[in-house]
Amino acid sequence: MIHAYTAESIRSIEQVSLDRDGQATLMRRAAAAVAEQVLVALPGPLPGRRVVVLVGPGNNGGDALLAGALLRRRGLAVTAVLTAPDRTHAVALAEFRRRAGRVLAADSRGVAGLISGADAIVDGLVGLSARPPLRSPMDALVTAANESAAVRVAVDLPSGVDPATGTVDGPVFAADVTVTFGAVKTGLLVTDAAGQLICDPIGMDPADAPGVGVDAVALTEGDLDRWLPGPGTTDDKYSGGLVGIVAGSPGYPGAAVLCTGGAVRTRPGMVRYAGAQGGAVLARWPEVVASETPDGAGRVQAWVVGPGLGTDDRAMELLRFVLGEDVPVLVDADALTLLAQHPDLLAGRAGRPTVLTPHEREFARIFPEIDLADRLRAARSAAATSGATVLLKGHRTVVAAPDGTTAVNRSGSSWLASAGSGDVLSGVIGSLLATGLEPWQAAAAGAFLHGRAGERAQAAGLAGASALWDFLGRPAA
Ligand SMILES: NC(=O)C1=CN([C@@H]2O[C@H](COP(=O)(O)OP(=O)(O)OC[C@H]3O[C@@H](n4cnc5c(N)ncnc54)[C@H](OP(=O)(O)O)[C@@H]3O)[C@@H](O)[C@H]2O)[C@@H](O)CC1
Numbered sequence: 001m002i003h004a005y006t007a008e009s010i011r012s013i014e015q016v017s018l019d020r021d022g023q024a025t026l027m028r029r030a031a032a033a034v035a036e037q038v039l040v041a042l043p044g045p046l047p048g049r050r051v052v053v054l055v056g057p058g059n060n061g062g063d064a065l066l067a068g069a070l071l072r073r074r075g076l077a078v079t080a081v082l083t084a085p086d087r088t089h090a091v092a093l094a095e096f097r098r099r100a101g102r103v104l105a106a107d108s109r110g111v112a113g114l115i116s117g118a119d120a121i122v123d124g125l126v127g128l129s130a131r132p133p134l135r136s137p138m139d140a141l142v143t144a145a146n147e148s149a150a151v152r153v154a155v156d157l158p159s160g161v162d163p164a165t166g167t168v169d170g171p172v173f174a175a176d177v178t179v180t181f182g183a184v185k186t187g188l189l190v191t192d193a194a195g196q197l198i199c200d201p202i203g204m205d206p207a208d209a210p211g212v213g214v215d216a217v218a219l220t221e222g223d224l225d226r227w228l229p230g231p232g233t234t235d236d237k238y239s240g241g242l243v244g245i246v247a248g249s250p251g252y253p254g255a256a257v258l259c260t261g262g263a264v265r266t267r268p269g270m271v272r273y274a275g276a277q278g279g280a281v282l283a284r285w286p287e288v289v290a291s292e293t294p295d296g297a298g299r300v301q302a303w304v305v306g307p308g309l310g311t312d313d314r315a316m317e318l319l320r321f322v323l324g325e326d327v328p329v330l331v332d333a334d335a336l337t338l339l340a341q342h343p344d345l346l347a348g349r350a351g352r353p354t355v356l357t358p359h360e361r362e363f364a365r366i367f368p369e370i371d372l373a374d375r376l377r378a379a380r381s382a383a384a385t386s387g388a389t390v391l392l393k394g395h396r397t398v399v400a401a402p403d404g405t406t407a408v409n410r411s412g413s414s415w416l417a418s419a420g421s422g423d424v425l426s427g428v429i430g431s432l433l434a435t436g437l438e439p440w441q442a443a444a445a446g447a448f449l450h451g452r453a454g455e456r457a458q459a460a461g462l463a464g465a466s467a468l469w470d471f472l473g474r475p476a477a
């Protein structure tokens with residue numbers, strides 16, 4: 001699991017190391033970590049390779065200059081472009097000059113050509129103190145860097161990203177690699193501008209800073225192994241989790257099949273389907289136990305309600321029934337539209353685990369007063385006000401629990417932007433809820449499995465949401 005921290009917490013963590021080791025030592029370590037990644041990213045002979053280091057007025061620029069000095073020692077041709085020559089980190093600049101690095105002001109002639117002809121560009125414009133949008137000349141340098149074919153390496157954070165929220169306003173350095181220091185900043189989980197994320201502790205340890213807590217997490221494969229151990233010798237179909245699916249309607253029979261498939265392939269003990277599409281569901285998933293209505297379905301440990309359900313009176317009746325049950329309930333798609341029209345339904349579930357899985361348009365219908373510009377804050381605020389766990393879909397899906405626990409999903413790709421892929425997701429999460437995971441764990445693990453399935457389906461050259469089914473299981477070792 002990746003733990004991420006607010007910028008304020010990072011400063012507290014840094015302070016412990018600053019007091020112990022001193023700033024010069026930390027900067028040297030940071031610079032070494034950056035230089036190493038530039039060298040890794042540049043295959044082949046190094047001498048003469050052209051590196052441009054973009055240098056802002058703070059310590060982020062200092063790190064970049066010291067990295068440039070190290071690259072000079074390896075024989076690379078390094079030019080530093082200074083955005084604020086009179087505020088540049090003096091010690092780092094002196095060291096860079098001592099290694100015969102070339103120094104230019106950002107408004108010098110030839111800077112654009114240097115950037116477009118570079119083999120690697122190091123972004124030391126702004127780091128932890130960034131407040132986007134980037135001002136001139138940083139905005140133009142970042143735009144030029146993004147147009148270059150060079151490998152782009154960001155120091156601590158890609159410039160243009162808000163460290164706390166990951167939001168972007170204006171140009172942002174589109175990094176291939178980001179080398180961050182001490183601990184991951186929350187914004188780095190949310191943004192997709194960071195590329196490959198490498199966290200070098202440079203001697204810092206969050207555990208050393210009293211009172212500092214994790215702000216958000218991102219799951220990794222190891223978390224799934226711990227949370228989803230699979231059935232043991234004493235398990236049976238009842239102990240493996242029973243999930244019930246209420247989905248599909250005459251207009252949308254496929255949603256029932258897609259959602260049920262997501263549930264079956266996440267491997268609960270049993271999947272029940274309740275609704276009018278039992279024939280279509282059983283034709284594809286014979287292991288499912290089907291009934292006409294949820295009240296006749298028998299025992300379940302979690303319900304999924306909504307995909308393709310429609311928004312008519314019949315759908316409303318089904319939603320009311322399911323929300324009245326004492327087991328965890330996941331509300332998706334059409335059922336979210338109904339919830340937006342009848343907020344009292346959710347209020348009635350106080351104290352019973354509920355997961356809402358809206359995309360942005362559905363979110364705006366249910367929570368019209370919450371600004372979606374900052375997705376992390378939006379999901380947290382929706383969870384706090386509704387008392388439900390909220391999974392806000394998107395390129396980086398965000399999960400927030402009512403107590404503030406927050407996860408950001410980092411698996412997946414734009415391949416998932418295809419009709420029906422959300423139906424599969426709700427089935428996956430329903431299964432995980434039925435196995436007894438906490439709602440935020442089920443939602444975060446479901447988003448991770450779904451995203452990973454999307455990556456694997458894409459790699460296999462397949463298309464269509466039903467392709468996800470075959471890739472939900474554990475990858476072959
Ligand atoms: N602390 C430590 O010991 C260690 C720190 N380390 C490194 O230090 C970095 C943090 O350094 P930092 O605090 O000096 O600020 P930094 O991020 O370089 O920003 C500089 C200045 O930029 C400006 N600015 C802001 N937004 C802007 C915008 N949109 N457009 C234009 N300008 C903007 C703003 O100044 P302003 O002009 O607004 O007054 C700001 O003060 C950290 O990320 C890591 O790399 C490591 O070496 C490990 C040890």
Ligand SMILES: Nc1ncnc2c1ncn2[C@@H]1O[C@H](COP(=O)(O)OP(=O)(O)O)[C@@H](O)[C@H]1O
Nearest residue numbers: 359393394395413414416417419420421422423
């Ligand atoms: N550009 C994207 N990158 C990554 N994931 C995406 C992207 N677009 C959509 N997704 C994911 O695909 C799923 C789409 O769900 P949804 O919008 O409910 O679609 P549908 O209603 O057609 O099933 C969500 O899990 C979402 O996070």
Ligand SMILES: [K+]
Nearest residue numbers: 123126155157
């Ligand atoms: K940076």
